[in-house]
Amino acid sequence: MAATDQRNEVFARIREALRVPAPHRHAAPAHDAAPAPNDGPPASDAFRAWLPAVGPSLNDQLVMFAFNCNQLRTELRTLASLDEAAAQLALLARENNWRQIASHRHPLVLPLAEKLALPTLLTDDGYAIPDLERCHAAITGCDALVAQTGSILVSSGSAGGRALSVLPPHHVVIAQRSQLVPDLAAALALARERYAPNWPSFLSFITGPSRTGDIERILVLGAHGPKQLTVLIVP
Amino acid sequence: MTAYAREFKRMAARYTSDLRHRGLIQRALKGYETKRDEYKGRYQNWSEARQAASEIKWEAINHLDRHLAEFITKIEARGTRVFVAGTGAQARDYIVGVAKQNRVRSIIKSKSMTAEEIGLNEALEHAGCTVFESDLGEFIVQLRREKPYHLVFPAMHLTRDEISRLFHDELGSEPTDSPEELTMIARRVMRKNYCAADMGISGANFAVAETGMISITENEGNARLSTSLPKIHIALVGIEKIVPRLEDLALFLPMLATAGAGQPLTCYNTLYGGPRQPGECDGPEQFHVVLLDNRRTELLADPEQRDALHCIRCGACLNVCPIFRNVGGHAYGTTYQGPIGSVITPHLRGLQDWKHLSASSSLCGACTEACPVGIDLHHHLLQNRRNAARERPSLSEKILYAGFVFIMRHPVLYRLSTRLAPVFFPLHRLVKGTFFDPLRAWTQTRDLPVPARQSFHAYWNDKMSNRKARHGGN
Structure with a gap:
């Protein structure tokens, strides 16, 4: 049986319901006070004064990002050069016994991934899900790093699609120091500048390796997504 | 009482007396509280x-x-x-x-x-x-x-x-x-x-x-x-x-x-x-x-409770609610448990069937305090009670309150009732909590306060006349 869209009916009900205005309860507790003028809700710049504080300098933000990574159990390596990054990747590959990896064509990421000389699945032109599932690690780029929360903003473009950064058990992000932004508002503004109005279908803030607390509220890493998350910051 | 209310009472009684279950919930929420306060502090x-x-x-x-x-x-x-x-x-x-x-x-x-x-x-x-x-x-x-x-x-x-x-x-x-x-x-x-x-x-x-x-x-x-x-x-x-x-x-x-x-x-x-x-x-x-x-538009049509639609389903009100923490989530019998569930379920599934949830609250306001979008939860519980009573008044409550008002407005009757209370109190003891007790819903698990032997009014009069007597004597 085909269901018919109730758009008109629902919208009519909404308009009818809204004919009686609701009080601005948050405006003033006193009953005799005049209703507060409605200047519209506060803008995102105002949020900064209330959310956890972020230092103004790049160094403050790097320190905060590192602190958050540590709490979230994200491995963070700040590297002095691309060569160091390549060496770090090689070390990760040896330590974790990677035999096949996945990546995507990203000007910063792919040259580093190729230096590992491991069988590499590139997701750019499509892939078979079981092939990606067999990979031991995914190496991707990102759109931004967020100091305030220790998050990594990725999108279908910057991280090789939707699944690459979540299906393999180890996710390695390569980011440039200049990609660090202070907070979520700045990251969203950056995404807007980069993409609007041609938004990608997928944008995600990744904040630490996958986790769950569903059994006795005890933290376990690696629920369904990556068990390990590594961020390599290059100059 | 509706079947839903009966089931709620049965489940609530069962879970509340299950100390193992309560311990488990308290332990799980303790960790949450510590972390929540730490991050809120930032x-x-x-x-x-x-x-x-x-x-x-x-x-x-x-x-x-x-x-x-x-x-x-x-x-x-x-x-x-x-x-x-x-x-x-x-x-x-x-x-x-x-x-x-x-x-x-x-x-x-x-x-x-x-x-x-x-x-x-x-x-x-x-x-x-x-x-x-x-x-x-x-x-x-x-x-x-x-x-x-x-x-x-x-x-x-x-x-x-x-x-x-x-x-x-x-x-x-x-x-x-x-x-x-x-x-x-x-x-x-x-x-x-x-x-x-x-x-x-x-x-x-x-x-x-x-x-x-x-x-x-x-x-x-x-x-x-x-x-x-x-x-x-x-x-x-x-x-x-x-x-x-x-x-x-x-x-x-x-x-x-x-x-x-x-x-x-x-x-x-x-x-x-x-x-x-x-x-x-x-x-x-x-x-x-x-x-x-x-039926979200029905909630929308109630300007008094419209802010219940601000809910972002974070569950904070459940975590702090003394009722939820004792009766547990399954007792509610609803999709949305805890204070927010008690507020919105009557709108989504019928006021008369689900009004009992609004009555199962201590009105302590912990939910309102915890809500990150400031929904006035405990007042909405009161409004649900009021709306339910207005829509379908309870005869026994009507009689009870009419009787109360009548006595309070007639000093002679009031005085008589304060005299009679100490007489009836020992009699009530005999039937307390049993089928013959009209107050059994309350007295099954609670004691009635013992009536004072002397009313305040009488006490005051005595005190004053004693003082007069003393002053007069000197």
């Missing part, structure tokens, strides 16, 4: 942030027609199919229809309370589909053929031993007392399901009007996998999930995580703005957004 000003969140939701809900229309236009422009459902049945029919049309057999589902609300799994199973709940907690309660215990922590009422036994019986796994090993068992089972599923179903935490995107908050990565691998993604979204602007998420995402789970930010906060776009390498070919009314 905010420069939590109460201002809360005020702002409340104002943003006020704007979204009080201009819902405008924001919802914008959301639909924007998300449709990128190839999303939007279906607006007036009732749960229409939403179910549409989703089952999409499944049938595409010959879907296996469905991977990420956590959605809205899907629970409309009984979506049952409808899909009836249509011959297999539905796998992928969130660990939901997976556990699905294996137990149970409803979620808590709208954010569905399996918080179970111990690791119970889960280990469940996995052993249902999945044939080796017994273990390690939460980590149990999680890995679920991970292995679910991996196969993600890869084989024909369709992914999710809910949404927010719907951004300005850019036409839904936002999903999760810790495990199951929602990301459910929305990345299958060819079809259906998101079931209540119409109240709207926020006007993309940047509003910079406030809501951290507040949801801190209030709801005691985290600075949830692990994955993902925005979906359409099916796979040209130039993208993966993602579903079809993306459907089902917008659900299901």
Whole structure:
């Protein structure tokens, strides 16, 4: 049986319901006070004064990002050069016994991934899900790093699609120091500048390796997504 | 009393006397409280942030027609199919229809309370589909053929031993007392399901009007996998999930995580703005957004309680509620438990059937205090009581209060009743709590206060005349 869209009916009900205005309860507790003028809700710049504080300098933000990574159990390596990054990747590959990896064509990421000389699945032109599932690690780029929360903003473009950064058990992000932004508002503004109005279908803030607390509220890493998350910051 | 109210009383009595269950819930919530307070402490000003969140939701809900229309236009422009459902049945029919049309057999589902609300799994199973709940907690309660215990922590009422036994019986796994090993068992089972599923179903935490995107908050990565691998993604979204602007998420995402789970930010906060776009390498070919009314517009039509639609389903009010912490999530018999459930269920499922939930409250206001969007929860509980009594007055209460008023307005009767109380009190003792006791609902578990031997009035008169006598004597 085909269901018919109730758009008109629902919208009519909404308009009818809204004919009686609701009080601005948050405006003033006193009953005799005049209703507060409605200047519209506060803008995102105002949020900064209330959310956890972020230092103004790049160094403050790097320190905060590192602190958050540590709490979230994200491995963070700040590297002095691309060569160091390549060496770090090689070390990760040896330590974790990677035999096949996945990546995507990203000007910063792919040259580093190729230096590992491991069988590499590139997701750019499509892939078979079981092939990606067999990979031991995914190496991707990102759109931004967020100091305030220790998050990594990725999108279908910057991280090789939707699944690459979540299906393999180890996710390695390569980011440039200049990609660090202070907070979520700045990251969203950056995404807007980069993409609007041609938004990608997928944008995600990744904040630490996958986790769950569903059994006795005890933290376990690696629920369904990556068990390990590594961020390599290059100059 | 309705059957729902009777069942609630029975379950509440059972859970409240189960000390093991209470201990488990208290322990689980203790950890949450510590973490929540730690991260709240990092905010420069939590109460201002809360005020702002409340104002943003006020704007979204009080201009819902405008924001919802914008959301639909924007998300449709990128190839999303939007279906607006007036009732749960229409939403179910549409989703089952999409499944049938595409010959879907296996469905991977990420956590959605809205899907629970409309009984979506049952409808899909009836249509011959297999539905796998992928969130660990939901997976556990699905294996137990149970409803979620808590709208954010569905399996918080179970111990690791119970889960280990469940996995052993249902999945044939080796017994273990390690939460980590149990999680890995679920991970292995679910991996196969993600890869084989024909369709992914999710809910949404927010719907951004300005850019036409839904936002999903999760810790495990199951929602990301459910929305990345299958060819079809259906998101079931209540119409109240709207926020006007993309940047509003910079406030809501951290507040949801801190209030709801005691985290600075949830692990994955993902925005979906359409099916796979040209130039993208993966993602579903079809993306459907089902917008659900299901009597939310009735709540919208009540200006006094309209702010209950500001709810972002963080579960903070459950976690602090002395009632929830004693009767537990299953006693409620509703999709949405705790204070917010007690407030909205009468609107969604009928006031007379569900008014008892509004009466099961100490009105302590802890819920209102905890709510990150400042919903006036405990006053709404009072309003539900008032509305229920106004709509269907209770005869016994009417008689009781009329009698009380009559006595209070006649000093002679009042004085007589204070004299008679000490006489009747020992008589009441004989029947206290039994069938013959008209006050048994109250006195079964409580003692009536012993009437004073002397009224204050008499005491005062005595005191005054004594003083006069003393002064007169000197």
